[in-house]
Amino acid sequence: MTAPLDSRPRGGVGDGFRLWWNALPRPVQWVFGVPFIALLAALPLLNIPLLTTVGTNFGSVMAQFGMIALIAIGLNVVVGQAGLLDLGYVGFYAVGAYTVALLTSPDSPWNQTGPDGWLSKDWAWLAVLPIAMAITALSGLLLGSPTLRLRGDYLAIVTLGFGEIVRLLADNLEEITGGGRGLSQVAYPRVGVTDQFPLGIFSAGNVGKTLNSGVWWYWVSLFLIIVVLLFVGNLERSRVGRAWVAIREDEDAAEIMGVPTFKFKLWAFVIGASIGGLSGALYAGQVQFVVPTNFNVINSVLFLCAVVLGGQGNKLGVILGAFIIVYLPNFFLGRTEILGIPIDGDSIAEYKYLFFGLALMVLMIFRPQGLIPVRQKLLAYGRQLYVAARRRSEEATTSSGPSTVEVNK
Amino acid sequence: MSRDSESEHDPGGFESGAEVGEEYRSMSEDAFDPDLTPMITDDSVVVDVSDVMPELADPEVVAEIVATTREIDTPLGKPLVELRKVTVRFGGLVALDSVTFDINRGEILGLIGPNGAGKTTCFNAMTGVYRPTSGTVGFDGQVLGKLKRNQITRLGIARTFQNIRLFSEMTALENVVVGTDARHRTSVPGALFRVPRHRHEERDAIDRGMALLEFVGIGARATEKSRNLPYGDQRRLEIARALATEPKLLCLDEPAAGFNPAEKAALMDLIRKIRSDGYTVLLIEHDMRLVMGVTDRIVVLEFGKKIAEGLPSEIRDNPSVIAAYLGVPDDATA
Numbered sequence: 001m002t003a004p005l006d007s008r009p010r011g012g013v014g015d016g017f018r019l020w021w022n023a024l025p026r027p028v029q030w031v032f033g034v035p036f037i038a039l040l041a042a043l044p045l046l047n048i049p050l051l052t053t054v055g056t057n058f059g060s061v062m063a064q065f066g067m068i069a070l071i072a073i074g075l076n077v078v079v080g081q082a083g084l085l086d087l088g089y090v091g092f093y094a095v096g097a098y099t100v101a102l103l104t105s106p107d108s109p110w111n112q113t114g115p116d117g118w119l120s121k122d123w124a125w126l127a128v129l130p131i132a133m134a135i136t137a138l139s140g141l142l143l144g145s146p147t148l149r150l151r152g153d154y155l156a157i158v159t160l161g162f163g164e165i166v167r168l169l170a171d172n173l174e175e176i177t178g179g180g181r182g183l184s185q186v187a188y189p190r191v192g193v194t195d196q197f198p199l200g201i202f203s204a205g206n207v208g209k210t211l212n213s214g215v216w217w218y219w220v221s222l223f224l225i226i227v228v229l230l231f232v233g234n235l236e237r238s239r240v241g242r243a244w245v246a247i248r249e250d251e252d253a254a255e256i257m258g259v260p261t262f263k264f265k266l267w268a269f270v271i272g273a274s275i276g277g278l279s280g281a282l283y284a285g286q287v288q289f290v291v292p293t294n295f296n297v298i299n300s301v302l303f304l305c306a307v308v309l310g311g312q313g314n315k316l317g318v319i320l321g322a323f324i325i326v327y328l329p330n331f332f333l334g335r336t337e338i339l340g341i342p343i344d345g346d347s348i349a350e351y352k353y354l355f356f357g358l359a360l361m362v363l364m365i366f367r368p369q370g371l372i373p374v375r376q377k378l379l380a381y382g383r384q385l386y387v388a389a390r391r392r393s394e395e396a397t398t399s400s401g402p403s404t405v406e407v408n409k
Numbered sequence: 410m411s412r413d414s415e416s417e418h419d420p421g422g423f424e425s426g427a428e429v430g431e432e433y434r435s436m437s438e439d440a441f442d443p444d445l446t447p448m449i450t451d452d453s454v455v456v457d458v459s460d461v462m463p464e465l466a467d468p469e470v471v472a473e474i475v476a477t478t479r480e481i482d483t484p485l486g487k488p489l490v491e492l493r494k495v496t497v498r499f500g501g502l503v504a505l506d507s508v509t510f511d512i513n514r515g516e517i518l519g520l521i522g523p524n525g526a527g528k529t530t531c532f533n534a535m536t537g538v539y540r541p542t543s544g545t546v547g548f549d550g551q552v553l554g555k556l557k558r559n560q561i562t563r564l565g566i567a568r569t570f571q572n573i574r575l576f577s578e579m580t581a582l583e584n585v586v587v588g589t590d591a592r593h594r595t596s597v598p599g600a601l602f603r604v605p606r607h608r609h610e611e612r613d614a615i616d617r618g619m620a621l622l623e624f625v626g627i628g629a630r631a632t633e634k635s636r637n638l639p640y641g642d643q644r645r646l647e648i649a650r651a652l653a654t655e656p657k658l659l660c661l662d663e664p665a666a667g668f669n670p671a672e673k674a675a676l677m678d679l680i681r682k683i684r685s686d687g688y689t690v691l692l693i694e695h696d697m698r699l700v701m702g703v704t705d706r707i708v709v710l711e712f713g714k715k716i717a718e719g720l721p722s723e724i725r726d727n728p729s730v731i732a733a734y735l736g737v738p739d740d741a742t743a
Contacts, residue, residue, distance in 0.1 A: 231601055238600035238607060239590040242579070246587050249576040256536060258562035258591025258654050267597050378583045380603075380611040382632075385582065385619075389456045389632035 018375060023387055041222055044215045053327075055334025055345070057207075059214030063286055065326040066221025067279045072306045072318040073228055074275025079304065080313035080374070081241065082268035083248030084148070085156040088163025089303050092273040094295035095139045096280025098170060098177065099132040100125065101290045104187035107178050113187055124187035125285045129278070136277025137270045144269035148262060151251070163300050171292040182291030186284045204288050217286045224282070228275055229315055235271070236315075237380040244268055245313075245378060298353070305356050309363060311370025320371060325356070458619060458628040465623050474620035477687040479565065481514065481657050482550050489514040489658060489689050490535065495544035497530050497713075504530040506713040507544065512658065517680065517690040519704035519721075521697075523733055526710040528693045529571060532660055535691075536568050537561040549657055563591050565657035569647040569664060571693075577636035581627060581646050584635050585618040588653025621649040625679060641672050645679070652683070659683060660691045665699050677703045701725065709733065 021029070043051070044059045052058045071093060078086045102108045104124045112119040119127055147158045170177045177183065192201035199205050202220075206213035235241050243264040246254035255261045284290050302325055310321025329352040335345030348355070363370070377386065459466040483489045488511035497505040505527045512518045520528050533539045535546050537558040546553045553561060567588075576584050593614070595607040622628040625645040630638055635646055644664055651659055661680070665673050673696065680703050684690055694700045700707065700721070707724045709717040711733040717724055724730055 234603055235597070235600055238611070239593050239595055240597050240600045242583060242587050242590060245579060245583075246576050249578055250574050252538075253570065253574040253576070254587070255558045256538070256562060256568060257588055257650060258559050259587065260557075260559045271597075376578070378579065379586060379615060380608065381615050382582065385456055385461055385615070385632055388461045 014372065022383075037222070037226070041219055044218060045210050047210065050338075053330045053333065055349075056330050057212060057214055059210070059212045059218060061214070061327060061330045063214040063217035063221065064330075065323050066218050066225065067282050067286075068303070068306060068326050069225055069319045069322040070221060070228065070279040070282070071276055071303050072310065072322040073225065073232060073315060074272045074279065075303050075307050076313065076315060076318045077232060077235075077244075077275070078268050078272035079307055080311075080318065081236065081248065082244040082265055084265060084268060085152065086159045086269075086272070087156045087297075087300050087304065088143075088159035088161065088166075089272070089276055090295050090297065090300040091143075091159075091163040091166035092136050092140060092276030093280040093283070093299070093303075094163075094166045094170060094292075095136045095273075096132045096277030097284040097290045097295075098183075098280075099135045099277070100128050100281045100284040101183040101186045102176070103128050103131065105183035106185050107181075107183045109176055119187075121187070122190040125189050125281075128187065129281050132281040133274045133277045136280070137274040139277075140270040140273025141266065143273075144266045148265045148269065160297065160300070163295075163297055167292050167295045167297075170295065177292075180292065182289060184289045186288045186290065188285040188288055202285070204286070213286070217282065221279075221282055224278065225319070228278070232271075232275075232315060236376065237378060237382075240264065240267065241376070242378045245376060302356070305360060308360065308370060309356075311372040311374055313374035313376060314370065314372050317370055317372030317374070328352070328355075455629045456631050458623055458631070462616070462619055465620055465628065468623075471620050471623045472682070472686055474617055475624045475652065475686055477655060477657070479655055479657065481565075483514045485515050486513055488512065489549055490691075491545075491547035492531075492535070493545050493547065495531070495534055495541045495546060497527075497534050497539055498542045503713050505534060505541075508710070508713070508715050509544075510708045510715060510718055512689060512691055513706075514657075514689050515684070515687075516705040517684050517692060517703055519700040519707040520691060520693045520710065521695070521700055521707060521724075522710035525712075526733075527713040528710055529662060530713075531710065532568065532662055532691075532693065536566055536660065559591075562654055562656075565655070566660065567651035567654045567656035567658070568660040569644075569651050569662055571662040571666065573640075573643050573647060575635040575643055575646060575650070577634070579635055580632050581622060581635050581638060581642075581649075582615070582618050582631040584646055584650050585621050585653045586614045588650040589614040589617055589655075591654040618653065621653055622646075624652075624682070625649045626675070640667060644668075644676075648679070648683075652688070656688065658689045658691060660693075662693050663695060664692070665694055665696050673699055 024032075044062050047058075053061050071089070074092075075086065075089050078084050078089070102110050104113050104119065105111060106114070111117060113121050113124045143159070143162050147155060147162075150158060171179055173179070188200070188202045188204075190200040190202070193199070197203065197206050201216050202213055204213055206216070243254065243259045243261075246257065246259055247261050247265060251261055283294075306321035306325040307318045308321070309324060310319065311317030329349040332343070332345035332348040335343065337343060367373075379385075464470055481489070490512040492508055492510050494507045494509055495505055496503065496507050508527075508531060520531060522528050530539065534541050535548075535553075537553065537556060537560075540555070548561075548564060548566065551564070553564075556564065576587065579587070593610045595604070595610055599607050619628060619631060622631050625648055627638070627642045627645050627649070630642060635643060638646060648659075648661065648664065664680075665676050668676060677699060680690060680692065692700065692704060701724075704721055707717075707719065707721055708715060709724060709727070709730050716729050716733060717727045719727070
C-alpha cells in the first residue's frame with residue numbers, strides 16, 4: 001500500500017518538540033506550562049518593542065484575541081473534531097452577546113438591572129454569563145436537531161443561513177434589540193472601583209497606558225480559555241471525542257460500529273455553540289455595546305479561517321490561528337516602518353481579507369493540515385502505550401541504524 | 410483479485426475442508442515468509458505489548474479477555490438469526506428475493522454466490538443499512554424491524570466491510586476502542602467531569618482493546634495510525650474493531666479479498682479461533698477453498714434467490730451451485 005510514504009516521520013522541529021513534550025510526566029509539563037501561561041498573560045504589560053501594536057492599544061488587541069481564541073476553540077469542536085462545516089458560527093456569538101445585552105442594557109425592554117429587576121448592577125454580567133451560555137446551547141440544539149441530518153455542503157449552507165437569520169433578526173426587531181442603533185451600556189463586572197477608576201477596572205473607561213480594561217478582559221478570557229481547554233480536552237480523550245473523530249472520518253462506519261452519530265453530532269453543536277455564546281458574552285461585556293453589524297457573515301468566515309489556518313482539530317493550533325487573525329491586522333495598523341523599512345501599514349490592515357485569502361490558498365497548497373497539524377490523543381489512559389511506542393521506535397532508529405530487515409517488495 | 414477469480418472458476422477449488430489450511434501453508438512456503446512476521450521497517454511505530462501489559466503475553470489470557478461475556482438468550486445450536494422471506498428492492502431491481510435461512514448460534518455460516526448475487530445486500534438488510542422491502546429479520550428472539558443501525562450493533566450484530574472502512578486518522582488501538590465504546594454508558598457530562606465510571610470504562614477499554622489487537626495478531630502496531638498499517642493488518646484491525654462491540658454475531662464481508670495464500674491460511678485460523686471463543690460467524694467469501702475449509706454450513710445465493718443450503722460437502726456436489734459458478738458448458742446448450 002501507500003503506507004511508507006505517509007508514515008515516514010517528518011522530523012521537523014514541531015515533531016521533535018511534540019515527542020519531547022509528550023514524554024514528560026504530567027507535573028513536569030505543568031512546571032513548564034505555568035510560566036509559559038504567565039508569560040502570555042504578562043505580554044501586554046511588558047511593552048516589547050516590535051510586538052506591541054501602534055495604532056490600537058495592545059491590551060485591547062489581546063482582549064480581542066482572547067475572545068476569538070475562545071471562538072476558535074468552540075468552532076474547532078464542531079469543524080475540526082466532528083467535521084461538521086459550520087459557516088454560521090457568528091450566529092452563536094451574536095446570541096451570546098445579545099443575551100447579555102438584552103438582560104442588562106437599559107435600552108432593552110427585558111432589562112433586569114433596573115430598580116425592579118432581579119440582577120444587581122455590579123454582578124449582573126457574571127450572573128448572566130451562564131444564562132448566555134445556556135441560551136446559546138439551546139439555540140445550537142434548535143439549529144442542530146433539524147439540520148444535522150444534512151451532510152457536508154448542505155449543512156454548510158443551512159448554517160450560513162442561520163448566521164444571517166440571527167443578524168437580520170437583531171437588525172429588524174427594533175422594539176427589542178434596538179435595531180441598527182444597537183444596545184448600549186451593557187453590564188460588565190464592576191470590581192476594583194477606586195477613585196482612579198470610578199467605574200471599575202473592567203469599564204471601557206479604564207484607558208490607562210498599560211494596565212487598562214483590555215488587559216483585564218484579556219486575563220479573564222485567558223482564564224476562561226484554560227478552563228474550556230481542560231474540559232474540551234477531557235471530552236477529546238473520552239468516548240465523545242472518539243465518536244466525533246469517527247464521525248469525521250467515516251460517518252456510516254461509525255454508525256455501524258455502534259456510535260449514535262446523530263446524538264454526538266448534536267452534542268458537538270451544542271458544546272461548540274455554548275463556547276461561542278461564552279465568547280459573545282465576553283464581547284458584550286468588554287465593548288458594553290452590541291450592534292448587528294458586528295455579527296456579519298464575514299466574521300464567520302474569519303473564525304473559520306482561524307481554525308483552518310491554525311490546524312483543524314488542534315486546540316493549540318486554532319489558538320495560534322486566532323492570534324494571527326486578530327494580531328496581524330492590528331500589527332500593521334498605524335505602522336509606517338518595520339526595522340527601518342518604510343511600509344504603508346494602514347492599507348495593509350485594510351486589505352486583511354485579501355491577505356488572509358491569499359494566505360489560505362498558499363496554505364492549502366503547501367500545508368493543507370494547517371500551521372500546527374493535529375495529532376489527536378483520543379485515549380484517557382493511553383500515555384503509557386504512546387511512551388512505550390516512542391521508546392521502541394527510538395531504539396529501532398538509533399541502535400539498528402539502516403534497516404536490518406529485508407524489505408521484500 | 411486474479412487469484413479470486415481463478416479459484417472461483419477452478420473446479421478443483423471445490424475440494425474438501427480440513428486440510429485446506431495446510432494446503433495454503435504448503436503453497437505459501439516457497440513464495441512467502443512462512444511465519445508471517447510483520448515487516449518492520451525503521452519508521453514503523455512498534456509497541457512491545459508484553460512490556461506494557463505483561464499479562465497479555467499469554468494467548469489463553471488474551472482469548473479469555475476477548476471471549477464473549479454477554480447473555481445470549483438463544484441456546485447453543487438453535488437459530489440466532491432468522492431471515493424470513495426477506496426481499497430488498499431498489500426501484501425495479503430485486504436485489505434479494507424472498508430469502509429465508511437461519512444462522513445457528515455457535516456456527517460459522519458461509520454465504521456464497523457469484524458477483525451481484527445479493528450477498529452484501531443480505532448483509533446490509535441484517536445490519537440495518539437497508540430496510541427489507543418485505544420479510545423480517547429476527548435476532549436472538551427479537552425482530553430487528555425499524556431499529557437504527559447503531560442500535561442493531563449494540564443489540565449484537567457487528568460487521569466488517571468489503572472495502573476497508575477504518576477510521577484512518579486514528580491509531581489501531583483507538584479504532585478498536587471506538588468499538589468498545591458501543592458498550593460504554595458514560596454520558597457527555599460524565600466525560601466532561603471525568604466521573605468514576607468514565608475512568609473505569611477508559612481503563613477497561615484499553616485493556617480489552619489491547620487484548621483484541623493481540624488476539625488478531627497486530628498488538629505490536631497498536632499506536633500506528635490505521636491508514637499506515639499494511640493491507641492485511643487493516644483487515645485484521647476491522648475484525649478486532651467489530652469484535653470490540655461484543656457482538657453475538659460477527660459478519661465478515663469478504664475478509665480474505667486481496668490476501669495471498671499464507672494470509673488466507675492465517676485468516677482461517679483466526680476465524681476458527683473466534684468461533685471457539687464463543688462467537689457466531691457469518692462469512693461472505695469468494696474463495697472456495699477458504700469457505701469450504703472453515704464453514705459449518707453454506708447458503709448459496711444467485712440473482713437474489715437462495716439456490717442451495719447445506720453442509721460444505723453437499724454444496725460442493727450440488728449441480729445448481731456448480732452451474733451458477735461455472736455456467737452450463739457450451740456443448741450442453743449447443
